[in-house]
Amino acid sequence: MNLNDLAANMLKQQRSTPDLIADALREAILRGIFQEGQSLRQDEIATQFGVSRIPVREALRQLEAEGLVTLHLNRGAMVSVLTANEAQEICEIRSALEVKAIQLAIPKLSTADLEKAAIILETTDQTTDAGLLAQLNWEFHATLYASAERPRLLAIVKNLHINCDRYVRVQMAQMDYQEHSQKEHYQLLDACKQRDAKTAVRLLKRHIDTAGEQLVSYLQQKS
Numbered sequence: 387m388n389l390n391d392l393a394a395n396m397l398k399q400q401r402s403t404p405d406l407i408a409d410a411l412r413e414a415i416l417r418g419i420f421q422e423g424q425s426l427r428q429d430e431i432a433t434q435f436g437v438s439r440i441p442v443r444e445a446l447r448q449l450e451a452e453g454l455v456t457l458h459l460n461r462g463a464m465v466s467v468l469t470a471n472e473a474q475e476i477c478e479i480r481s482a483l484e485v486k487a488i489q490l491a492i493p494k495l496s497t498a499d500l501e502k503a504a505i506i507l508e509t510t511d512q513t514t515d516a517g518l519l520a521q522l523n524w525e526f527h528a529t530l531y532a533s534a535e536r537p538r539l540l541a542i543v544k545n546l547h548i549n550c551d552r553y554v555r556v557q558m559a560q561m562d563y564q565e566h567s568q569k570e571h572y573q574l575l576d577a578c579k580q581r582d583a584k585t586a587v588r589l590l591k592r593h594i595d596t597a598g599e600q601l602v603s604y605l606q607q608k609s
Contacts, residue, residue: 389414389434404444407435411445415454415465416552417517426455426463453549470605473550477598480546483539484527484594485587490534492583503529503575510568519558520551526571530578553601563600567593 389410411431414420426446432439446463449455456466506526513519524547531540547554557563570593577586 389419389431403435403437403441404448407431407437407441407445408448410435411449412452412454412548415449416520416548416555418552418555420465422465422467422552424465425461426465428462452545468549468553468605470602473553473601473605474598476546476549477594477601480543480598481591481594483543483546484531485591487531487534487536487539487543488578488586488590489583490536491531492578492581492586494533494535495530495578495581496533499529499533500575500579503578507568507571507575510571516555516559519564520555523554523558523567524551530574550601553604554597556604557597557600567597570596 411420411426420426428439428442428446432442435442446455446457450457450463453468454466455463457463503526506522506529510519510522510526513522524544527547528540528544531543534540558567570589574586574589574593577589
C-alpha cells in the first residue's frame with residue numbers, strides 16, 4: 387500500500403477534506419511510507435489528493451499537534467523524529483494518566499465493556515499484521531478506559547499512543563514481544579473482571595513501563 391492507495395480509501399469517506407488528508411498522512415507515517423525526518427512537500431500532496439494546498443496545510447497542522455510532523459518556517463514540513471528522551475517522557479506520562487484512567491473506569495465497567503475487550507484480544511491472537519496489532523492494542527486499552535468518562539484524559543492518552551505508534555509497530559512485529567504483551571493484556575482483563583483495582587494498576591503500570599523501556603532501548607540503538 388502507498389499514499390495513493392491511502393488517499394483513495396480516505397476520500398471515499400464523508401468527512402472534511404483536511405481531516406481525510408490528515409488521516410491518510412498519519413497512516414502513511416505510521417506504516418513507514420514516510421520515514422522520520424522525511425520532507426513532506428505540500429504541493430505534491432495536494433496534487434495526489436486533487437486539492438489546493440490550503441487543506442493540506444490544515445492537515446499538517448493537525449499532525450503537528452499530534453507530534454507526528456514538525457513545521458519549519460522556511461523548510462516546510464517533515465516527519466518528526468522521536469528521541470529516546472522524548473519516548474521516556476511520553477511513557478512516564480502514559481503510565482500516570484492510564485493508571486488514573488483504569489482506577490476511574492473499573493467501578494463502572496459493564497459486562498459489555500469486558501466482553502468487547504475480550505473479543506479484541508481474541509482478534510489480536512489471530513493476526514500477525516503489525517499495523518493491525520497496534521490498532522487493536524489501542525482499542526483494547528481504550529475499551530477499558532472508556533467507562534472512566536474522562537474524554538479529555540482519553541484524548542491525551544490517545545495522542546501519546548499515536549506518538550509512539552510507528553515504533554510500537556516495530557515491536558509488535560517481534561513475536562516474542564507480542565506474546566508477552568498479549569499475556570499481560572489477558573492478566574489485566576482478568577483483574578478488571580474481578581474489579582481488583584489494585585492488581586489492575588500494578589499490571590498496567592508494569593505493562594507500560596516495560597514497553598517504554600524496550601522502546602527507549604530501541605531508539606537509543608538507532609541513534
